[in-house]
Amino acid sequence: MKASSANMRDPEHLGSVSSLPITQPAAAEQISHGGNLDAARRRFPGAPEPWIDLSTGxxxxxxxxxxxxxxxxxxxxxxxxxxxxxxxxAMRYRVADPGMIVAAPGTQALIQLLPRFLPMSSVEILGPTYEEHEACWIRQGHRVSVVSDLDRSNRADVVIVVNPNNPTGRVIPSSALRTVAQALAKKNGLLVVDEAFVDVLPETASVVSDLPPATIVLRSFGKTYGLAGLRLGFAIADTSLASRIRAELGPWAVSGPALRIGKAALCNPHWLAATTTRLQSDQQRLDAMLEAAGFAVLGGTPLFRLARHFEAVKIVEHLGRHGVHVRAFSHEPQWLRFGLPGGEAAWNRLSTALLGA
Incomplete structure (x- = not known):
């Protein structure tokens, strides 16, 4: 990025798709995600229905x-x-100006959009984390590396942090993120903070209420509100940058039903407070269930738990035969991520399956 720090906040100086050099996108790699029940059913055709999908958060x-x-x-x-x-x-996230917020058809759309209109950059991602960030920036020709701590990201033009992290649940303090953002702003860089799972954490875990310079925050709607099929998410940034993102999305990016339902949900703090309390209780219950089955709980958020077991590969097979779908990781074969069961019948089926593994 060659423009001045002041120009970073001016959308006219962020470049455009037409002005960027044409590069050959990297070959797209198949990324494993949770929620693919079709594949689970094909793999375990004799499993009982309905499936219990614990592979997402x-x-x-x-x-x-x-x-x-x-x-x-x-x-x-x-x-x-x-x-x-x-x-x-703006009211829910404590953002002073609604013009700083962009509504999109899910945060995945924003993750794919950002690499398309920023100049070719050196990108460092704090990982391991949600793999779509790395894949989308590589696909658009950016130079991407995954780093294990923020101290190693001081040479990047763009730094990406998922906070809390998926799948480990690691939370980087807001003070540390502000330090990174200030350093990036001085060299016309950009900090992207993906806060997809932050809604049920203390408000101090988010940076949106006092947004650092040169920062874009992504907020998911569907995870906490349990309406992932609605496809709704937000980018929060300086108003000039927000305007640029909004223009790139184009008109009618979010459906009318999503606009109406999203408004109703975000205007209901009592539902969110009660949900947060319930999720925290369910998190403790799931931790105890996993530990009783011989897992070591490594972390997570109130919406999912990451656990380690030496027989994780076999446990995935066992749970699959019992119609329970969990998230496995090829790069960490002893890790499994468990979402929360919904209802006592699902809790009992999970407990029975785990104890029989």
Missing amino acids: INPAPFPIPDLPAEIWSRLPMRSEEEELLAAA
């Missing part, structure tokens, strides 16, 4: 969908509806 008790007017399905979303959602998001 999605709240199993979703926000109740409000009644929606019939016409919201048959007309384009209105700008006023988007503005109402952004105002609700």
Whole structure:
């Protein structure tokens, strides 16, 4: 990045897709994700139904969908509806200016968009973490490396931190992130903080209420609110950069139903408070269940737990035959990530399957 630090905050100086040199994208690699029940069913055709999908970090008790007017399905979303959602998001996330917030069809769309309109950069990702960050930047020709601590990221143009981390649950203090952001701002760099799982942590874990310079924060909606199929997420940045992201997404990026449901959920702090309390209790229950089955709990968040077992590969097979889908990691074959069961029947099935492993 060659422009001055001041220009970093001006979308006209961030480059555009048409002005960037054409590069040959790196070959896309297949990334394993949670939630692929079709593959699990093919692998274990005799497993009992319904499957219990614990392979994601999605709240199993979703926000109740409000009644929606019939016409919201048959007309384009209105700008006023988007503005109402952004105002609700600003209130929920404690952001002073709704103009700093961009609504998108899920944070995955934003993860794929950012590498497309930034100049070719040296990118360092604090990992191991959600692999789509690395894949998307590599695909657009950026120079990408994964580092184990922030002290090793001082030569990068772009630094990416998933906070809390997926899958380890590691939380980088806001003070450390601000130090990184200030250093990047001095050389026209950029800090990207993916806060997909931060909603149920203390508010001090997020940097959005006092956004550092040269920083983009990504916030997921579907995970905490249990409505991943709605496809809604947010980018929070300086207003000039937010405007650029909004322009790149184009009109009607978020569906009318998502705008309406997102607003209702973000305006309901009582539901979020009760949900946070329940998730924390369920996290403790899951930890105890895993430890009783011989796992060492390594970390996670209230929405998922990361655990280690020397027989993890065999346990995945055993759980699969019992219709329980968990997240395994090829690069760490002793790791398994467990989401939270939804309802007593699911808890009992998991307990029975684990004790029989």
